[in-house]
Amino acid sequence: MTEGSTMAESRWEPVIGLEIHVQLSTRTKMFCGCELSFGDEPNVHTCPICLAHPGTLPAPNQQAIQFALQIALALDCEITPRSIFHRKNYFYPDNPKAYQISQYDIPLATNGHLGDVRIHRVHLEEDAAKLVHVGESGRIQGSGHSLVDFNRGGTPLVEIVTEPDLHDPAVAREWLQLLRTTVRQIGASDVNMEEGSLRADANVSLRPAGSDELGTKTELKNMNSFRFLERGIRAEVERQAAILDAGGTVEQETLHFDPQTASLTPLRSKEYAHDYRYMPEPDLVPLAPTEDMIDAARAALPELPAARRRRYTDELGLDEKQATQLAFDAELGAYFERALAAADGVEGRTIANWVTGELIARLREAGDGDADPASSKVEPAAIARLAGMVARREISNGAGRKVLATLVAEGGEPDVIVEREGLGGMEDSGELEAIVERALESEPAAAERVRNGNLKAIGPLVGFVMRETKGRADGGEVSRLIREKLGL
Amino acid sequence: MSSALLELTAGEALAGIRSGELSSEECFDAYAQAAAADGLNAYLWSAEPGARGAGGEPLHGLPVAVKDLFCTEGIETTAGSRILEGYRPPYTATAVARLTDAGARLLGKTNMDEFAMGSSNENSAFGPVRNPWAHDRVPGGSSGGSAAAVAAGTAPWAIGTDTGGSIRQPAALCGIVGFKPTYGAISRYGMVAFASSLDQCGPLTRTVADAALLLSVMQGRDPHDTTSVGIEAGVELPSREDLAGLRIGVARDFSHHAEGVEPGVAEVFERSLALIEELGAEITEVELPHAEHGISAYYVIAPAEASTNLSRYDGVRYGLRVDGDLDLLGMYERTRARGFGAEVKRRVMLGTYALSSGYYEAYYGRAQRVRTRISEDFRTAFESVDLIATPTSPTVAFKLGERTADPLAMYLSDYFTVPMSLAGIPAVSIPAGLAQPPGGGPELPVGLQLTAPAFAESRLLDAAHALERTIGFDARPAAGGS
Numbered sequence: 023m024t025e026g027s028t029m030a031e032s033r034w035e036p037v038i039g040l041e042i043h044v045q046l047s048t049r050t051k052m053f054c055g056c057e058l059s060f061g062d063e064p065n066v067h068t069c070p071i072c073l074a075h076p077g078t079l080p081a082p083n084q085q086a087i088q089f090a091l092q093i094a095l096a097l098d099c100e101i102t103p104r105s106i107f108h109r110k111n112y113f114y115p116d117n118p119k120a121y122q123i124s125q126y127d128i129p130l131a132t133n134g135h136l137g138d139v140r141i142h143r144v145h146l147e148e149d150a151a152k153l154v155h156v157g158e159s160g161r162i163q164g165s166g167h168s169l170v171d172f173n174r175g176g177t178p179l180v181e182i183v184t185e186p187d188l189h190d191p192a193v194a195r196e197w198l199q200l201l202r203t204t205v206r207q208i209g210a211s212d213v214n215m216e217e218g219s220l221r222a223d224a225n226v227s228l229r230p231a232g233s234d235e236l237g238t239k240t241e242l243k244n245m246n247s248f249r250f251l252e253r254g255i256r257a258e259v260e261r262q263a264a265i266l267d268a269g270g271t272v273e274q275e276t277l278h279f280d281p282q283t284a285s286l287t288p289l290r291s292k293e294y295a296h297d298y299r300y301m302p303e304p305d306l307v308p309l310a311p312t313e314d315m316i317d318a319a320r321a322a323l324p325e326l327p328a329a330r331r332r333r334y335t336d337e338l339g340l341d342e343k344q345a346t347q348l349a350f351d352a353e354l355g356a357y358f359e360r361a362l363a364a365a366d367g368v369e370g371r372t373i374a375n376w377v378t379g380e381l382i383a384r385l386r387e388a389g390d391g392d393a394d395p396a397s398s399k400v401e402p403a404a405i406a407r408l409a410g411m412v413a414r415r416e417i418s419n420g421a422g423r424k425v426l427a428t429l430v431a432e433g434g435e436p437d438v439i440v441e442r443e444g445l446g447g448m449e450d451s452g453e454l455e456a457i458v459e460r461a462l463e464s465e466p467a468a469a470e471r472v473r474n475g476n477l478k479a480i481g482p483l484v485g486f487v488m489r490e491t492k493g494r495a496d497g498g499e500v501s502r503l504i505r506e507k508l509g510l
Numbered sequence: 511m512s513s514a515l516l517e518l519t520a521g522e523a524l525a526g527i528r529s530g531e532l533s534s535e536e537c538f539d540a541y542a543q544a545a546a547a548d549g550l551n552a553y554l555w556s557a558e559p560g561a562r563g564a565g566g567e568p569l570h571g572l573p574v575a576v577k578d579l580f581c582t583e584g585i586e587t588t589a590g591s592r593i594l595e596g597y598r599p600p601y602t603a604t605a606v607a608r609l610t611d612a613g614a615r616l617l618g619k620t621n622m623d624e625f626a627m628g629s630s631n632e633n634s635a636f637g638p639v640r641n642p643w644a645h646d647r648v649p650g651g652s653s654g655g656s657a658a659a660v661a662a663g664t665a666p667w668a669i670g671t672d673t674g675g676s677i678r679q680p681a682a683l684c685g686i687v688g689f690k691p692t693y694g695a696i697s698r699y700g701m702v703a704f705a706s707s708l709d710q711c712g713p714l715t716r717t718v719a720d721a722a723l724l725l726s727v728m729q730g731r732d733p734h735d736t737t738s739v740g741i742e743a744g745v746e747l748p749s750r751e752d753l754a755g756l757r758i759g760v761a762r763d764f765s766h767h768a769e770g771v772e773p774g775v776a777e778v779f780e781r782s783l784a785l786i787e788e789l790g791a792e793i794t795e796v797e798l799p800h801a802e803h804g805i806s807a808y809y810v811i812a813p814a815e816a817s818t819n820l821s822r823y824d825g826v827r828y829g830l831r832v833d834g835d836l837d838l839l840g841m842y843e844r845t846r847a848r849g850f851g852a853e854v855k856r857r858v859m860l861g862t863y864a865l866s867s868g869y870y871e872a873y874y875g876r877a878q879r880v881r882t883r884i885s886e887d888f889r890t891a892f893e894s895v896d897l898i899a900t901p902t903s904p905t906v907a908f909k910l911g912e913r914t915a916d917p918l919a920m921y922l923s924d925y926f927t928v929p930m931s932l933a934g935i936p937a938v939s940i941p942a943g944l945a946q947p948p949g950g951g952p953e954l955p956v957g958l959q960l961t962a963p964a965f966a967e968s969r970l971l972d973a974a975h976a977l978e979r980t981i982g983f984d985a986r987p988a989a990g991g992s
Contacts, residue, residue, distance in 0.1 A: 075581070075601070076587070076594065076702040077580070077702045077703065078601075078699070079698065079699050079734055080736075081733060081734055081735075081736055082736070109818050111821060111865070113824060115824075115826050115838070118826070119821070120822050120824060121818050297866055299866060301814060301815070301818060304737075305735075305737065306737075307736055307737055
C-alpha cells in the first residue's frame, strides 16, 4: 500500500480506525425464519418474532454464526469460547423490541489482523428495520410522518472494529476494499456499499507527527461508497488540522457525511447521546462454538487474498504488484483462476500478463469504464487459449492483439477467429524469407543504416513485412531474418 | 349432576371419560357454564359451552384454564394490561399448543396481575380476583385467576407462570397445588415476558397427580426457546405412599428471619414436619445463609429485565396507541403513561435505574452475585438432603386493599418462594391445612412448599404426592365464600 501524498506536508498525523458492518447473506434473518430480501414489497418478510410480538423469543441462525466464525478466522482472530449476547436498549420505530440484540463486553472474536491493520473485535448482531420519512427532504426533520419497513429488521450483521492503525484516507479506502474482497471470497455477504450490505464508520483523530498519543476523535457516518469514505476522512482530517493549527481543540462528536456537498455536519446530540442500558440477553444462552463448528468454518474458508497473493508470487512467479492486483480483487481473481484452469500448458505468468496487461488495456480502450474482464465478452478459457497460441508462436504477437480486439468486441473462440481472419502463423519460412528480401530491396536506405549498426532504423523494414503479411508474421522472427540477411 | 362433575379432579374426570361414564363434551360444557357464571372475576375470557375442537389422547378434550399471559392465536391476550387490550396474537404459546395437541380444550383466559407483577391480583387492569374462600380477600398473585378458578371448581385445572412465586403463592392462598418446574423445563415461547431469566410456566391443580400429568405434557425442549431444555428423565406420575429414606431439610434461620410469619401458618408448618417424620423421612437442619437476601436481589433483577421486556409496548405495531397531535416521543410517553398501571411503572422505573450507566454494577451486578450465592446455598444444602421444606407464604390470604399502599409489605409475600426462582430449581406448594388469619375470622388455607434440585421433578412430585395423601386436605371453599 502506498502513502498518500497530500498528507505528507502536514505536521499532523491522522489516526484512523474503522467500524464496519457487514450484512450476512444468509437465507433467513438472525433470530427468526423470515427470508432475507432486497427490494421486495415492504413488510412481506415479517413474523411475530421480528415484529416483536409479546412472548416471542429469538433463536440464533446457525448459518450466520458460521459466517461470523469464518470472517473471524479469515481475520486471524481468537474465537471467544463463550461469547454473550446483550440487549442494547433504545426506543425508535426501526427497533421493534426497543432493544437490539448485539454483543458487548464478550464478543465472538478478538485480536485479529488483516494486512497491517489489527482487528479489535468481531461480533454478531441484528440489523434495524428501514424507516422511510415521508416528505421532501427524505430525512426525519421536517417530515410529516414516517413509514417502517420491517423486511430488513433482524438481518444478521457482523460488526468488525479495527484498532486505529490507519494513517491515510487513501490507505483506509484500500484496506476496506481488501476487507470487502476477503468477506466476498468467503461468500458471507454481498458487501455492497451502495446497497448498504457493507457500511463503514470512521473514527478520526490527529496527533503531532511522530507522537504516540491519541488526540480527541470524531466519528464519521454515512459514507456509503469507497470514494466517499476516502473523501469523508480527508475532509475531516483537513477540518481537524485547521482547528489544531489555529490553536483550537477538537470536540468529540459524531458527524454526518453529506455526499452531495462532501461536507460534514454534526448530528444533534439527541440523536446519539444514548444510555443504552446494556444487559445480558436472558433469552439466549452464551454462544459457545464447539471445536467441530470452528473446524467446519475453517474448512469452508476459500483461499483468501493474502494467501492467494503468496501463491501467485511463490508458485507462479508473478511480481508483487501483479499478484496483489489479481489476489485482492475477488472478481478479477476468480477470472484469472478460471483462465489458469483452462491453460493448455502455457505458464501462469503469461496468462497473468495477458489479463492484467493487454486485456484490461483493451477493455479500457473499448470504453468499458470498469475494465472488468469478468463482465466482458472475453471468456477466461479464450484468453488462456490465446496466450498459449502466442507463446507457442502459432500466431504472432500482433495477430494475438488482433484476436483479442475481436474477442473484446464480440467474444468467441480464438481458433475460430484466427481461422476466419487468416491470422495463422507463417509456417513456411521460405515465404517469409522471400518477403524479407523484397523489403530489403524496397527500403535500401533503411537496410543500409541497419547494416551500419543503427538497429533503430529496422522499423520501416519490419513495417514492410507486416504490411505484406497482414500482421501474421512474428515480429521477433522478422527481425532475426532481417539481421541474418544483412549479415549481422 | 354437573356440580358433582365439577368436584372431580382432572385425573378422575379423565378416568370417567376413558371408561365411558362421562362424555368429554358434557364435561367441557359443565365447566364452560361454570366459568361463564364465575363470580370471582377469575376469567377475562371464557369459551362458549358447545365449543369443540381438539380432543384425543391423553387429555380427551378436558378443559384447561390458561393465564392471560399466554398468547392464544386469535383470542384476546392482555397480560392483565390496558396496553394490550384488544390484542389478538397471531400465534399460540408452545405450552398451550402442547396441551391442545395432547387433546385439551381451552376453557378460558384467567385474570392476573398486570404483566405478572404482583402478589394479590389487585394489579390487574381489569379488576381484582376474589378469593373463593373469602370474597373480601385476595387470591394471591400473579396467577390469581388460575388459582381461584381451580379452587372454586370453575376449572378442573389451570396453567400459570411463576417468576418469584406467582404459581405457588396463589395456590397456597387458595388451597390448591401449584408447581413451578425447573427453569428451562417448559418452553417460554408465547408467554408474555416479565423477567426472562426467572419466568417459568407451571400447573395449578387440585392434586399432585394432576400437576404431574400437565407437567409431563408441557415439558420438553422447544426450538423456539433456546433456554428450554426439557426434563431429560421425563416426568413419572407419582405413586409413592411414604417418605421412607428421604432426608428433608428445614432452614430454621431462613424461616426465622422472615418478618411476619403468622402464628397459624407456623403451626401448620410444624404439623406438616411432624407428618413428614411419621411418613418415615428424616428432618435435617440445613443452612441457606443468603436466602433472606432473595427479595432484595429479586427486586433488582426482575424489574431490570422487565424494564427492557416491556419496552416493546410503544404503540407502534399493536395494542394501545395514544397519538393525536404528538411527535414520536409524545406518542411513546402518552401511550405508556395511559397503558401501564402503577406497579408496572414502578418496576419499569426501578429496572431502568438499575441498568443505567454508572449504576449497573452497584445494582444489577451485585444482585446477580447474590443470586449466584443463593444457588450455591441450595447446591450445598442438597448435598445432605433430598428436599427442603418451607411455608409457601408467610400469611394466609389477606384482605383486598390491605397491602396496596405498602409495596414493600406486598413484596414480602414472596419471601419463601423467591429464592427457588433465583436458583431456577423446582418447587411445589401443596395445601397443608387451615389457619385463622391474625385478626380472627374463618379459617383459610395454608400451603407447604417443597423444593428439590434442578430437574428432580419426579422426586419432588413423589414426595408431595405421599404427603398430600397423609395430610388428606379435603376442605373446600363454601359456595359464595364468607
